Amino acid sequence: MDNIKRRHLTSYRKEGYEPVLKFDDKDFKTKEPIQVFSNSFTFSIKLQKNLAKTRAFYNKYYNVIVPLVFTFLSFWSRFYLISLSDIVMWDEAHFGNFASRYLKREFYFDVHPPLGKMIVALAGLLAGYDGSFSFEPATKYPENVNYTVMRLFLASFGAGMVPLAYYTPIFHLFILLLFHSYLDTAYICISRFILLDSLLLFFTYTTVFCLVKFHNQIYKPFSTNWWIWLFMTGISIGCVSSVKWIGLFTTALVGLYTIEDLWNKLGDLDISKVDYLKHWVARIICLIILPILIYVTCFVIHFSILTHTGPGDAQMSSLFQAGLIGNNFLESPLELAYGSRLTLKNMGFGGGLLHSHINQYPGGSEQQQVSCYHHNDINNDWMILKPRKEQMYNNITEVEFVNNGDTIRLLHLNTRRNLHSHEIAAPVTNVHFEVSAYGNETLGDDNDYWVIEVVSDTNTKTNRIRTLTTSIRLRHKVIGCYLRSANRVLPEWGFRQIEVTCDKRNNAKDIYTHWNVERHWNEKLPLGSKVNFKSKFLHNFWHLNVGMYTVNNALIPNPDKEDSISSLPIQWPILEVGLRMSEWADDKVKFFLLGNPIVWWSGTASLVLFFCLLFWYSVRQKRKYIEFSPAEWIHFLYIGKICVIGWLLHYIPFFIMGRVTYLHHYFPALYFSILMAGFIFDHFTVYCNLRAKKIIFGISYASIIIVFWYFKDIAYGINYPSSKLKGRKWLSTWDIVN
Incomplete structure (x- = not known):
């Protein structure tokens, strides 16, 4: 390399993350490669270039990568060890049996509408189940019942709650909301069995998601997106009401929002009378007629499948029963x-x-x-x-x-x-x-x-x-x-x-x-x-719904008997009780339905804090302190109304009902408290500097993750003596240890 003259590094600068080198290459005649820097420095430059590309890719596709990662984790969290227990667990005895009735086409009676149970039957059909198993409580699943596939199918709806939570854009802290939905042990546990709750929660999430999407089109009335999200909101409330009647509370939330929206439009003089009438017609079609059609259609399918006589015959009219295959009424004199x-x-x-x-x-x-x-x-x-x-x-x-x-x-x-x-x-x-x-x-x-x-x-x-x-x-x-x-x-x-x-x-x-x-x-x-003899569908439809209402009202607590798994509504927001979902013997796999305390307690606290904030800001506005622009104040009230009214509608009615109540009845209300927790957190951190936010977020995420990891066995299965759970009995009312 003697013929190589001295070269000088004349400049070194960065453009983004990529180093750019310039050399004085006068009299440079050699074709041999020159090693200017050491190997380690060259590697550092390449690493920085790769990191820069990765970061640019992440920034570009942030809204796709984050929900995909959390969706994957959500599916993993619901699917992990899902077949650990091969025993008919808790209410799997009811809903698995209803799936059997559909597959055998035998008429049955239940207090819930049919959509959720038909989806459970679909899970059985996809699993190759023939309807021959009786789903007796605490019995072992036979080899011909692929309970794992049935559980996986229904757990998918529970996993679907996480991406829906991300894409419900009512405030900035999507990740915090995802952590709450993804790492709540109660949500995970209830989603892993052959039950209706994951379906109810999924359609509750879709309803709020579609409502928020529709609200975001408020200044583009009658546009294509406006119609799409109004139509999807109607479909969603039709589905949630067709799984369980508690879905009617979600419908009521949409109804109250719609009434307020139409009332505000009544005072808007820029809207013509014709356009105002169009708003009414659009909502009547999409939010009343469409959900009713979905609900009724579910019963049409229900009656068309269950054409054979079964255990629920006596709930129906005599003429209806006479038309069932296998019925002998017509042989009477x-x-x-x-x-x-x-x-x-x-x-x-x-x-x-x-x-x-x-x-x-x-x-x-x-x-x-x-x-x-x-x-x-x-x-x-x-x-x-x-x-x-x-x-x-x-x-x-x-x-x-x-x-x-x-x-x-x-x-x-x-x-x-x-x-x-x-x-x-x-x-x-x-x-x-x-x-x-x-x-x-x-x-x-x-x-x-x-x-x-x-x-x-x-x-x-x-x-x-x-x-x-x-x-x-x-x-x-x-x-x-x-x-x-x-x-x-x-x-x-x-x-x-x-x-x-x-x-x-x-x-x-x-x-x-x-x-x-x-x-x-x-x-x-x-x-x-x-x-x-042919009975009329509308008569049968109404007859069955009245029967559902009557029997549901009869499900009231027996003061002479102790129900160890029931609970009172006042106990739910503070997570005072859990629920044993299985036998509690040391040699059995046990499941305890209990939420992540950080998620539940922060949700309840945020509801109380919101009312304090609302009172505080209202008083200050009266005193002419200007802390919000009109648009910010409207947004504050909009989020608060969605969360608070949604929570109240799904919670307060259980105090009025005479029926027996259980912890899982609080799960739809819990969703709105989770939304409120994210909103309050966002409200107090939106003006924090980047370092403070990182510290606050880090503590929040770490708390949820650590507590989830500590309690995860109650959701995934306790296959060891319950005496080892003493450290997890944070409240004396948690019946987690024998």
Whole structure:
């Protein structure tokens, strides 16, 4: 290299992160490579160049990379060890069984709308499940049930909550919101089983997501994006309401937002009357008609799948049941005769079968109880007889049919007592008279007698009483009141069955005083022909929904029994209780439904803090302190209303409901408290410098991650003795240790 003259490094500068070198290369004639710097310095330059490219790529695709990373982590967090327990866990017994009914096409009854359970059935179908397993609680899954695939499918909806949280742009701290949604042990745990909660939460998230997207188009009315997000909001509230009725609270949030929006537009003189009317029409179509259509369509599909007789038949009308494959109602003798054994079905929406049992009323007459029951039972069977003073029906050859206007006696076959009423107040509907069972075949009085009044027949006009098709009323011979059942639930002493009363009002249009013969047995009469009876869809739809409402209202706590897993709404925001989802033996895999304390407590605290801030800023505005621009104040109130009203709508109703409540009922409300926590955090840090933000964010993220890691076993499965969890019992009310 002697022929190489001296070269000087004349400049070294950076453009971005890339070093640019300039040399004085006069008299430079060699073609040999020159090593100017050491290998280590060359590597440093290359590393800086790669880092610069990586950072530029990250900055360019930030909004794609971050949600993708968190979505991947979310799926991992829901899928990890999901098959650890091969036992039917908690409410998997219910919803797995409903999936079996769909796959076997057997009609069932449940208090929830069908969409969520049809998705569970779809999970079973994709898993190759044939519907043969009964999903008995705490039993081991057989080899032919791929419970892992079913759980994975439903866990995907829980994982989908995280990207939805990211793309719900109501404030700046997306990452904090993601950490709350991603690292809450309760959300993770509930998403990992064959349950409806992950579906409910997913559609709750989609509703808020679509509503916020629609709100962002507020200054572009009737644009393509405006229509898309309004339409998607309607679809979402239709879906969330079709999974569980608690989704109606999410619908109410959208409704309140819409009412306020239309009210504000009413005062905007820049909007013409025609455009204002268009706003109303658009919202009626997308936010009322569309969700109703989705809800009704779910029942159309539900009825079209469940075409075979099953355990839920008795909740439906007799005509509906007669149309199910495998039902034998149509084999009953056509016309009712004295001496026939029969069951009577109340024709009111949600009506049950006339029923009695040996238990007595605790008050009133203290005679034998009469009620309506929604399941097939021997205590639903009665015999129709003539009054005692008339000739008893005992002819073994002749048949005497029952006609309109006849006075009859109904004998309860199992207890041999007569349907009876008297001028004693009914136990629940005390403006009506009590109905009881009294006497026997020979002992009784005139209060055992009832007059049959034919209301109508779906096929023909007749004075006789026909099975299934004839609607009748039963008028008490002495008092003149009418036998009635209107879905009022008896207390615990009446086994939560439906009250039967005698109504003094003569209202022929009151469908709850209408009855029909559902089953009919009489050896002297020929069996009926299999006529194809068709019940109307809207009648079936309404009948089933009323039945769902009635049974749901009957799910109230029993003061005489201790429910170790139920909890009160007041306990939820402070995470006072958890819920054991499985057996707690040391040799079993155990799951404890308990939220991440940092997530839950920060959410509750943020709600309280928001009200304090709202009061503080309102007072200062009255004193003419200007701390917000009009746009900033509107945004502050908008976020606050979404979070606070959403939380209140999903939380306060549980104080009003009489039904038994559990920790998972708080999960939709928890989402709005998580939103509020992110909003309050954003509010107090938006003006902090970069270093302060890094410190605050780092502490927040670290706290959530550390607490999650400490409690993760309660969500992923505790396969060791619970005595090792003593350190995790932060509150004495956490029933986490035996």
